[in-house]
Amino acid sequence: MTETAASSSQGRPSPEAKQPRRNVFSRIALFVRQVIGELRKVVTPTRGQWLNYTAVVLVFVVIMMLIVTGLDFVFFSAAKWVFVGTPTQ
Incomplete structure (x- = not known):
């Protein structure tokens, strides 16, 4: 088993997977980008x-x-x- 698979099976994230917390505006921008991405998947009947x-x-x-x-x-x-x-x- 790889290092990542072994650490994820124990229920805790690996130290490499820990990302620094983004500021409020970048989180809002990410949210808006994700919403727009999901809306592009919508199929109009x-x-x-x-x-x-x-x-x-x-x-x-x-x-x-x-x-x-x-x-x-x-x-x-x-x-x-x-x-x-x-x-x-």
Whole structure:
């Protein structure tokens, strides 16, 4: 095993890997460069993909609205039956 691999497997960094701490402005500049680099990797969806994603989200929202509405009706009917004593008509 090499010196670097042996020292890294022990859970502590090797003395050669220790770098001097940068000042605040160079760290901010590095962060901005990294953000720009990551943003260059982003792929913009095509029009067809946008429409497909929008349709999927709308269908999901409608299904969730129906589930919540059904549960609301069931719980309301149960609460009315418990507290009022008459079933809903």
